[in-house]
Amino acid sequence: MRIDVLGAVRALHDDGTPVDLGGPRHREVLARLVAAGGRMVPTDTLVEDLWTDPPVRAVGALRTFVAALRRALEPGRPPRTPPRVLVTEGPGYALRLPRDAVDVHRFEDALARARRTPEGRADLDTALAAWRGPAYADVPGSAWAQRERTRLEELRLEATELRALLLLDSGSGAELVAELGAHVAEHPWREPAWGLLARALHRAGRQADALATLRRARTMLSDQLGLDPGAELLHLETEILRGAATLQPPPSLWAAGVRPGPRTTVELARTLALAGGGGLVHSRRDRLAAVRAAERTGDTALTARVIGAYDVPALWTRADDPEQSRAVVAAAVRTLTALGADGPAALRARLLATVAVESRSADLSATERRRAGRAAREAEALARELDDPALLLFALNGRFLQSFTRPGLAAARDAIGAEILDLATRHELPDFAVLGRLVRLQSASALGDLGTATAHAEAADQLAVSTEASLVPVLTGWFRARVTAARSTEPDGPTAAAAAAHYRTAENALAGTGGMPGLHRGLFALALLGLRLLHDRPAPTDPALDWGPYRPWTRPLVLLARNRDEEARAALAVTPEPPLDHMQEALWCLTAHAAAHLDERSAAARAATALRPARTEHAGGASGMLTLGPVERYLAEAEACADKN
Structure with missing residues (x-):
């Protein structure tokens, strides 16, 4: 008995005569069991793989197919004798044949031998000659078959190139x-x-x-x-x-690489992104164009390589271009599916890290957030197994961006930043060293440790000179404005007006970079509001202020400042929960403050519940760019309001 799937699915008797396998569903069941490589496939999985919308009696139909296949594969088996080829095992079925009785297994084994030793070339010649067309050619519409075809086609191309390399190395x-x-x-x-x-x-x-x-x-x-x-x-x-x-090329000539050459357009896009300014627009455009071109080639490994090459350190939880980020995530997910769970670990890790890093828009669904969190954890685990420092740094960047799942996690983010900084310093990867410094700056700022945060800011500025990262001094300039605002409440500290001027200078510097759309909108107005709250003053009411994405949380306080209490109450009633990002503690504090002033106990209780884990942190401090003061102050207001009889 021999089974072939490198082409149309067929089975042959020992004498070469074909086995009548029955209809298309029968052949697909056999093919699916071949693809499992001898492992048991649960009945539920077989049903899902055979039917997009399984009929009511799908399990019964499957059993009928299996019974017919057993008669075809073992025509001489005596009645009531257990089958030996297509066996029942636990909750499903498995195919029990020697590996050399299945063409795809002979091919995989021949390729493995040829990878180990040049003497395996003859077997590789035979195995390549056995291909009669696309694998599982007569199972065209099934998702499992498409994944297997993609995997096996990549192996066939590798085998073709390995055979040529062995011939060249032998003198031919x-x-x-x-x-x-x-x-x-x-x-x-x-x-x-x-x-x-x-x-x-x-x-x-x-x-x-x-x-x-x-x-x-x-x-x-x-x-x-x-x-x-x-x-x-x-x-x-x-x-x-x-x-x-x-x-004599390096032994890795035919192996799929992870990173493109140092002067690729993707690398140029990385450089533009790090430089900021108008280059961000070109960076996004060039990156997405490269990804789409790679997808059009149909080469899964190449597409994975192009997508994963853009490992630009990312600090902010809002994407500069949400539509582009969604397009990149979708391409990465498609490519991960095509690679399959057995695809090259380094490529899969880069794709997973890309999903984690790019899934940082405020409007993600709960399902998308869970997927991004899983991707971050899996990318980190793969990178640690591979012992690849650069890959681990990219994965840790994803972990950081997915670590805003609730208020009060500054200490956890600081631990991630510390590992990023240590790895990047030991392995001389300065772009990620900058990221580590800025993550730790943000974390120390959130914890109110301005001395430590200042030390990280100074170190980041020094690194920015060598890496030509012009955005870094803009970000540290905002941090120094945040420090000035905090110290404006101290005796003999700077005045509130001086702090406001410092914020204005920082805003002008940020606007000069091209604006960074995922970052700057609403930031200056929110900083001024925080400064006023530090000094127990009402919210600013200048109609020219752009509140950007923070408007739903600031509007109740602006209306209160205009003595429009009922409108403020109505605005508070529709204020949503803050997005899970750098500003969540600050926005919860705004809700708490408005609820306390309006004596809205339900809203106050909601804010208090959210803020308790962040009791020791500073509102807005997680951004490293502004502050509303200690969370404890707003939490106390909310709890006092919620606890009124």
Whole structure:
């Protein structure tokens, strides 16, 4: 008995005659069990995989298919004898056949041997020749089959390139030119294929054609994806130009990389994003264009690489461009699905970290937030297993951005910032060292430790000089304005007017960077409101002030300042819970303050419940950019109001 799925699904008797497997559903059940690799597949999973909308009697139909398959696969089995091929196991079914009786398992095993030793090439030749078309070709519409086809096609391309590499390393190669030329034409996005073709041309004595091939690769990657060739192709070009007699590429030539070359468009987008200003617009545009171009190639590994390459340290919980962030998250989720759970761990970790970092818009649904939190934790776990410091830093950035799940978590964020700073410093990754400093600045600010926060601000400013991160002094300028505001309440401290002027200077500097839409709207007005509350004064009523996204929480206090109490009461009644971001403690404190002044006990009780875990923190301090003073003050107001008889 032999089963083949590298093409249409079929089974053959020992003498080569075909087994009548029945209809399409019968073949799909058999194929699904082959894909499980000998593991048991629960009945519920089989039903879900066979039907998008399972009929009422789906389980009964499945049992009918299994019974028919058993008769076909073991026609001579005596009655009442347990089946030996398609067996019942626990709550489901499993296929019990030797691995060499299934073509896909022979192929996987041959590839594994060839990876370990050049002597495995002959088996690889045989296994590649067994492909009769796309895997599971007659199961086109099933999601599980599509995932398997994607996985196996990637392995087939890797096997093709590995076979060519082994032939080149053995001294052959000239005869591979036509074969590799066709391979590159069909899969132009695979950098290893271009390198192999160039080596084969060089082996055939065609150095000019080899260099022209590498130039075509450079042009294609640049024009279509904005990618420069990776290090392996650059090394190969240098060796050909030097006239090297033998060209031995690094062993990883055919392995899927994670990061593109240092001067790719994605890398340029990273640089623009770090620089800020008008470059942010170009950064977003170029990044999304590269992601979409990569998806159009159909090359899952390449798409994952392009998406995951944009590991720009992110500090703020609101996206600069929510629509672009949603598009990137959707592409990352699609690519994760295509890679499957068995895809390369480094690529999966980068995609998961991307989901965590980009899922930071205020309007995320509860389901999206849970997905982002899971992605952050899984990315961190994978990065730790891989012992990849740069990848772990990216994953920890996702953890940080997903650590605003409730008020009062400044200490937890400080621990994340401390690890980011330690890792980045030890491994000389200055962009993330800046992030670590700013995270710790924010955390110390939230905890009211302005001395420690100031030390982190000064260190961040020093790092910004070497990394040319022009946004850093803008952010630390806001922090120094926040310090001035806090100290304006102290005896012999600066005046409130001086603090307001300091905030205005910081706002002008931020506007000069291009505005950072996810950050600046409403920030100056909220800072002025916080300053007034520190000095027990009513909210500012200047109609020119832009409250931005903070308007629902500030409106009751602005109306109170205008002596429009009933309107303030109505505004308080529709004030939503704050988004889970840097400002949540501050916005809860505004709700608490308004509720206390309006004697709205229900709203006060709600605010008090939310604020108790943040009792020792400072409202707005988590932003590192403004302050409303200690949370304890607003919590006490809310509790006193809520506890009135």
